[in-house]
Amino acid sequence: MNWNEKKLGFGLMRLPKDENGKIIVEEVSRMADRYLAAGFTYFDTAYVYEGSEVAFREAVVKRYPRESYTIASKLPAWKIADQYGPKEIFEESLRRCGVEYFDYYLLHSMQENREELYETTGCYEFVRRMKEEGKIRHIGFSFHGSPELLERTLQRHPEMEFVQLQINYVDWDNELIATGRNYEIARKYGKDIVVMEPVKGGFLANVRSDVREILDEADAEASAAALALRFAASLPGVKVVLSGMSSLAQLEENVKLFASFTPLEDAQMDVIRKAGQAILNVPTVPCTSCRYCVEGCPMQIKIPDIFSRFNMLLTFGEHFRPHGLYNDLVAAGSGRAGDCIGCGQCESVCPQHIDIIEQLAKASAQLDV
Ligand code: SF4
Ligand code: SF4
Structure with a gap:
């Protein structure tokens, strides 16, 4: 697979919004202008990111030639209903984005309780067919399950070309997420890797002072967020590091970091993993603010x-x-x-x-x- 050598991916799941919760397309356009001008190309959206695919169409597709960017979207099997199959979801995503094909298309959020669903609803077969027809360039899946499930999925579906994994230094040794083990399995099967949650939904941007002291041993000048991004981007096999950017200032910071990116040394990587272990030693809730849980809560608990x-x-x-x-x-x-x-x-x-x-x-x- 061919990837842009500049690894910063523009995650479109936390776009800037006005006080009414509406995405500010003008601001997204300014961010996209800066991102593309700096030589980056990878945009990441999904059918279930509300308003995101349409905002992408307005800010990018209508304003730039098709070959100047790549776009990834995702198929959520849990949205499939009687009259609404993978085909309808896929075509709606194409329509919302205003494109005729996706460069990357992923089965969204594979995890234990969705393994069977993705099989029985024919999603694998569907994306294979779309690839043959030229409507998808590359197929993959985003993953939130156990190493055992990842191994099983990659064995059963060698046609999957890449995986999107949650990789950050605090989850590396976190038994619940098993980032380190999942990464090794993806490598074993020779898959290219797209990283999500490198800063764990912003959690790693503001670390405690004892953790910061450890990070200082790796690089005292770099911000905590920058070190988290560099950790993910320095791993062999990682082709894209997604950042869900919400402002031009945040985008500027990331563009600067990735424009002249050099991988961390092994010793620095070890220090950063040590910082991750220190964080795990204080029990906080490892929530990434994905908000999947909010809609169905009968008590309206945010x-x-x-x-x-x-x-x-x-x-x-x-x-x-x-x-x-x-x-x-x-x-x-x-x-x-x-x-x-x-x-x-x-x-x-x-x-x-x-x-x-x-x-x-x-x-x-x-x-x-
Ligand atoms: S608690 Fe809710 S918002 Fe947090 S990670 Fe879980 S589903 Fe996402
Ligand atoms: S009531 Fe409690 S258990 Fe039920 S969805 Fe809301 S937070 Fe979760």
């Missing part, structure tokens, strides 16, 4: 927003006024952590396999006071 405040409290104490921010969230309409009735809907869709009910109970004990 779970990731509560976890971000709870993590803030665990990591920085009262420094960033977590209680005030929590009360603002409740005033804006979120259920309280203590309102959870334990129905389990959220846990069944959480790609990070977080024990949400138990974590909410802990959050409630400290925040509902």
